[in-house]
Amino acid sequence: MTKRVIHVGVGSFGRRWCSEFLTRNIADGTIEVVAIADVDAEAVALGQKTLGLPDSACHTSIEEAFATHEADFCTIVVPPEFHEAVVDVAIAHGVDILCEKPIAATMEASVRIARKVREAGRKMAVTMSHRFDQDKTTLRQVIRSGKLGKVSQVSCRYFSDMRGHMEWGALFRHTMQDPLLIEGAVHHLDLVADFAGAKCKTLFATTWKPDWAEYAGDTDGIVTMVFENGVRGVYEGSSSSATGLNDWTMEYVRVECENGTAILNNREIEVFTRQDIFHQRYREGMGQKLPLLQQPKWLNTWLIEKFCNWLDGGPEMETIVEKNVQASALIFASIESVRTNSAIEVQDYVGSFS
Numbered sequence: 001m002t003k004r005v006i007h008v009g010v011g012s013f014g015r016r017w018c019s020e021f022l023t024r025n026i027a028d029g030t031i032e033v034v035a036i037a038d039v040d041a042e043a044v045a046l047g048q049k050t051l052g053l054p055d056s057a058c059h060t061s062i063e064e065a066f067a068t069h070e071a072d073f074c075t076i077v078v079p080p081e082f083h084e085a086v087v088d089v090a091i092a093h094g095v096d097i098l099c100e101k102p103i104a105a106t107m108e109a110s111v112r113i114a115r116k117v118r119e120a121g122r123k124m125a126v127t128m129s130h131r132f133d134q135d136k137t138t139l140r141q142v143i144r145s146g147k148l149g150k151v152s153q154v155s156c157r158y159f160s161d162m163r164g165h166m167e168w169g170a171l172f173r174h175t176m177q178d179p180l181l182i183e184g185a186v187h188h189l190d191l192v193a194d195f196a197g198a199k200c201k202t203l204f205a206t207t208w209k210p211d212w213a214e215y216a217g218d219t220d221g222i223v224t225m226v227f228e229n230g231v232r233g234v235y236e237g238s239s240s241s242a243t244g245l246n247d248w249t250m251e252y253v254r255v256e257c258e259n260g261t262a263i264l265n266n267r268e269i270e271v272f273t274r275q276d277i278f279h280q281r282y283r284e285g286m287g288q289k290l291p292l293l294q295q296p297k298w299l300n301t302w303l304i305e306k307f308c309n310w311l312d313g314g315p316e317m318e319t320i321v322e323k324n325v326q327a328s329a330l331i332f333a334s335i336e337s338v339r340t341n342s343a344i345e346v347q348d349y350v351g352s353f354s
């Protein structure tokens with residue numbers, strides 16, 4: 001049955017929600033947007049025009065939007081520090097929640113939101129969109145098929161050239177303390193953990209801001225991880241790289257397994273399978289190229305549909321808020337590691353907020 005949605009936030013990414021993710025799901029009857037809300041009247045006007053909504057459906061007060069319209073769920077696309085305020089309003093009106101990543105701007109708030117949602121008996125999922133992109137989903141299928149055997153090591157590289165002021169979309173990324181970890185690595189560390197297939201046990205992180213990065217906080221970093229199943233992970237990230245070798249959606253991910261190696265680089269997947277020969281020496285480019293999976297919806301377009309299926313009694317979303325606390329833990333434990341210059345026991349760190 002078509003689900004009624006209140007959409008909150010029509011900023012730089014919220015505009016894409018309106019023009020693409022919501023629109024695609026409106027077109028096939030998955031959802032109906034009953035209202036939009038943003039504290040900025042110009043943003044509301046843009047959302048209204050894009051979605052073709054009447055004035056009565058458009059609000060600059062979040063509270064008013066929820067008080068005026070009956071909805072099955074809301075979509076939250078405001079900066080992380082404002083997620084909780086919107087979640088509170090949604091809970092007060094008995095509305096389920098599909099929220100942009102990260103859950104919140106701090107670990108305390110992430111754990112608090114998960115608790116509030118559980119206590120209220122509501123459903124909430126987080127849009128870890130990159131995990132649900134076509135290329136990463138194909139790689140996941142290769143790894144989960146088990147054909148390459150047990151996973152040993154996962155490596156992820158993100159190198160984007162957004163070093164100039166406002167090149168990373170919105171002002172808050174240029175003024176915040178940890179833009180790489182909170183706005184970038186939140187996806188990449190989540191991907192590494194997903195391919196590792198377990199919760200993170202221990203991590204060590206180092207981050208920095210090169211002289212040429214027009215940001216207040218650190219744009220570059222390296223994180224090493226040990227997962228509870230023994231898999232090791234390495235992440236290298238930069239939002240101020242000189243040449244943008246692995247920009248957004250073009251990341252490099254290499255999964256080393258017992259019987260082979262799978263590499264995703266700039267949306268191409270190649271697989272190397274161990275042969276019965278002495279001292280194997282392959283080079284990138286010599287592997288078996290795989291076609292990407294095909295399906296109608298990817299990214300948040302797919303996640304909206306998955307969320308609706310979950311509300312209808314279908315499978316639980318992979319990114320329910322309680323599980324997604326682990327994605328928050330990866331970034332906030334990394335920040336703690338940088339601050340203390342020490343390795344962090346991630347599950348003890350999560351436990352310290354309960």
Ligand SMILES: NC(=O)c1ccc[n+]([C@@H]2O[C@H](COP(=O)([O-])OP(=O)(O)OC[C@H]3O[C@@H](n4cnc5c(N)ncnc54)[C@H](O)[C@@H]3O)[C@@H](O)[C@H]2O)c1
Pocket residue numbers: 008009010011012013014037038039040043062076077078079080082085086100101102127128129130169170171172183
């Ligand atoms: N999954 C992805 O690939 C991806 C990409 C970009 C952004 N995001 C996420 O989307 C969210 C929004 O990011 P953005 O780049 O659009 O930010 P933005 O600053 O460009 O826009 C945020 C919008 O929220 C509005 N807003 C702020 N506080 C509000 C409140 N309390 N109530 C209602 N509206 C409020 C602002 O007026 C603005 O229009 C963040 O959580 C970000 O991490 C995700």
